[in-house]
Amino acid sequence: MSNGFGSTSNARESRQWIYMSVPEGKLTTDIFKLQTIEIPAQPGPGEVLVRNRYLNIMPGNRAYMRMGLIAAGQPMWSLGVGEVLASNDPGFVPGDVVEGLLPWQDVAVVPAQTLGKREGSYPVEHYTGLLGQTGYTAYFGLLHAGQPRAGETVLVSAAAGGVGSLAVQLAKLSGCRIVGIAGGADKCAWLEREVGADATIDYKAGNLAEQLRQTCPDGVDLFFDNVGGPILEAALDAMKVGGRIILCGNASQYDSDQEMLGPKGVPLTLILKNLTMRGFPYKAYEQQFAEAERNLWAWVQDGRIKPFYHVVEGLEQGPTGLVGILSGANRGMAMVRV
Amino acid sequence: MSNGFGSTSNARESRQWIYMSVPEGKLTTDIFKLQTIEIPAQPGPGEVLVRNRYLNIMPGNRAYMRMGLIAAGQPMWSLGVGEVLASNDPGFVPGDVVEGLLPWQDVAVVPAQTLGKREGSYPVEHYTGLLGQTGYTAYFGLLHAGQPRAGETVLVSAAAGGVGSLAVQLAKLSGCRIVGIAGGADKCAWLEREVGADATIDYKAGNLAEQLRQTCPDGVDLFFDNVGGPILEAALDAMKVGGRIILCGNASQYDSDQEMLGPKGVPLTLILKNLTMRGFPYKAYEQQFAEAERNLWAWVQDGRIKPFYHVVEGLEQGPTGLVGILSGANRGMAMVRV
Numbered sequence: 242m243s244n245g246f247g248s249t250s251n252a253r254e255s256r257q258w259i260y261m262s263v264p265e266g267k268l269t270t271d272i273f274k275l276q277t278i279e280i281p282a283q284p285g286p287g288e289v290l291v292r293n294r295y296l297n298i299m300p301g302n303r304a305y306m307r308m309g310l311i312a313a314g315q316p317m318w319s320l321g322v323g324e325v326l327a328s329n330d331p332g333f334v335p336g337d338v339v340e341g342l343l344p345w346q347d348v349a350v351v352p353a354q355t356l357g358k359r360e361g362s363y364p365v366e367h368y369t370g371l372l373g374q375t376g377y378t379a380y381f382g383l384l385h386a387g388q389p390r391a392g393e394t395v396l397v398s399a400a401a402g403g404v405g406s407l408a409v410q411l412a413k414l415s416g417c418r419i420v421g422i423a424g425g426a427d428k429c430a431w432l433e434r435e436v437g438a439d440a441t442i443d444y445k446a447g448n449l450a451e452q453l454r455q456t457c458p459d460g461v462d463l464f465f466d467n468v469g470g471p472i473l474e475a476a477l478d479a480m481k482v483g484g485r486i487i488l489c490g491n492a493s494q495y496d497s498d499q500e501m502l503g504p505k506g507v508p509l510t511l512i513l514k515n516l517t518m519r520g521f522p523y524k525a526y527e528q529q530f531a532e533a534e535r536n537l538w539a540w541v542q543d544g545r546i547k548p549f550y551h552v553v554e555g556l557e558q559g560p561t562g563l564v565g566i567l568s569g570a571n572r573g574m575a576m577v578r579v
Numbered sequence: 580m581s582n583g584f585g586s587t588s589n590a591r592e593s594r595q596w597i598y599m600s601v602p603e604g605k606l607t608t609d610i611f612k613l614q615t616i617e618i619p620a621q622p623g624p625g626e627v628l629v630r631n632r633y634l635n636i637m638p639g640n641r642a643y644m645r646m647g648l649i650a651a652g653q654p655m656w657s658l659g660v661g662e663v664l665a666s667n668d669p670g671f672v673p674g675d676v677v678e679g680l681l682p683w684q685d686v687a688v689v690p691a692q693t694l695g696k697r698e699g700s701y702p703v704e705h706y707t708g709l710l711g712q713t714g715y716t717a718y719f720g721l722l723h724a725g726q727p728r729a730g731e732t733v734l735v736s737a738a739a740g741g742v743g744s745l746a747v748q749l750a751k752l753s754g755c756r757i758v759g760i761a762g763g764a765d766k767c768a769w770l771e772r773e774v775g776a777d778a779t780i781d782y783k784a785g786n787l788a789e790q791l792r793q794t795c796p797d798g799v800d801l802f803f804d805n806v807g808g809p810i811l812e813a814a815l816d817a818m819k820v821g822g823r824i825i826l827c828g829n830a831s832q833y834d835s836d837q838e839m840l841g842p843k844g845v846p847l848t849l850i851l852k853n854l855t856m857r858g859f860p861y862k863a864y865e866q867q868f869a870e871a872e873r874n875l876w877a878w879v880q881d882g883r884i885k886p887f888y889h890v891v892e893g894l895e896q897g898p899t900g901l902v903g904i905l906s907g908a909n910r911g912m913a914m915v916r917v
């Protein structure tokens with residue numbers, strides 16, 4: 242059937258990762274299959290042909306599998322950024338830089354309504370990092386939801402990760418004392434040396450409660466949590482009366498097929514200590530994305546913050562990259578360069 | 580040894596409940612022992628002799644046992660109200676009505692610094708109910724922490740209890756639609772008929788998730804939770820995006836010697852739905868107790884709210900009364916009349 246743009250004689254090939262089946266337990270690369278498909282040169286009505294540039298890899302991708310949002314037998318996808326090659330929708334023209342849920346392909350035909358146009362002339366990788374979901378999660382989660390005040394003790398989990406490494410810097414910018422939690426002595430050293438954490442906790446070294454007492458002797462005012470699970474449970478005991486907990490992620494529980502119970506201190510520790518716990522989806526702040534973009538970029542230009550990127554080279558490395566970041570391979574914001 | 584107030588020739592007898600040992604599993608009356616002791620007629624320096632009038636019984640008393648705040652082998656105590664018979668402290672004179680942590684006795688010598696004087700001429704039972712911990716917990720928890728808005732759906736657990744029955748009425752006063760959770764069809768009928776709930780859920784009838792869907796088809800804006808555990812877990816799934824949860828109690832977990840894990844949806848459901856969960860100790864609002872007293876009393880005088888009291892007659896019935904309310908015997912605020 243013709244789509245009005247002529248035959249598929251100009252069709253091109255694209256690699257495509259298929260998500261074959263729901264993982265049992267931890268994610269492994271063998272549930273993905275790389276195949277080559279034919280992409281029509283011209284998209285159908287309301288569609289856009291996109292050349293993918295960067296694809297986000299983050300623990301949340303694994304959560305989407307658990308939740309069934311990524312469907313078995315279908316192309317793998319994640320948030321990403323690309324360039325419009327051809328458009329059959331009035332909202333886009335070739336050359337536009339677009340952001341959206343992109344299939345893990347070199348080139349893809351995508352419904353226009355799932356894409357957003359990115360204005361500005363930032364280097365394109367920033368749209369999947371500093372000026373995208375990762376950066377905005379740190380920005381709105383820490384600054385807007387968290388309301389850090391100078392002198393406060395701020396605890397950040399998964400501090401060496403994409404959101405975490407930025408949250409550490411934004412808390413520092415707010416005049417706080419920062420304690421970062423990460424896995425391994427190397428990452429902790431990096432957090433103190435490069436990212437600016439005042440102290441760190443290596444959760445792999447064990448005895449989390451004692452490490453929290455030593456690094457936060459007066460308690461935690463603000464906990465920015467990316468991981469949930471045992472770290473959230475231990476942190477509840479370390480909170481000051483009246484403390485705030487911003488829940489940004491549950492990474493400790495994503496890479497599993499078990500449904501876990503919550504931390505022991507809910508609700509009693511929250512009641513006794515007058516704690517507030519706030520779940521935080523960055524999309525809730527959509528109206529203020531322009532503010533975040535402007536401020537984050539200005540702070541980078543001033544040298545006050547630094548985006549740390551973990552770039553996995555090549556679409557063919559996507560699944561390996563995702564498995565890697567689930568086991569904590571990355572320092573900073575992780576993405577696949579297509 | 581003389582205390583400067585003469586001999587103990589005017590000593591009087593008082594009954595006294597001793598909390599003998601930490602309960603294993605559910606609380607039973609046999610861990611309490613009633614004995615008769617001799618009370619000096621005059622208190623020592625910095626002490627006050629109090630005739631107990633009403634003693635609070637609430638699920639929280641059982642929590643204090645778990646937490647070791649009520650010590651085995653010592654007199655049982657709870658928050659209560661009494662009248663000063665004699666004072667050896669400049670802050671109190673005979674006839675003062677005082678509130679504080681009182682031992683379960685007819686008469687007791689109490690450190691003056693643990694007591695607060697209650698002004699006003701309210702019927703004395705209100706200081707353990709409407710104008711005390713119970714009433715203030717409902718008032719500040721629902722109105723200040725909860726910020727109910729007209730038209731919202733408010734869910735209240737343990738809605739037939741002391742805090743709950745008042746919270747239902749305060750939410751109604753705020754123009755909300757109220758769904759109350761209670762145990763048993765009788766209590767649910769009472770909540771709808773007498774207290775003003777628009778709909779009720781009998782959690783003992785099972786299938787909590789389905790009952791929540793039926794009574795809150797558009798979801799819950801504000802959940803005022805007194806019980807934690809499985810009800811909190813089910814309610815998380817029933818919350819609207821952006822909903823607020825006020826945590827006032829964990830009654831489902833108090834009457835046990837097990838330390839329970841938290842609800843499944845922490846943190847992921849909170850993140851996905853942008854929920855806020857706030858622990859709420861009423862003491863945090865101490866500076867505004869006068870406002871609560873004024874408003875609650877005015878609303879009672881106007882007939883806009885009604886304090887429901889469950890009065891257990893006689894000190895000798897104290898343990899039976901406490902065991903009773905832990906199994907849900909009460910409708911409204913429970914207290915022992917000494």
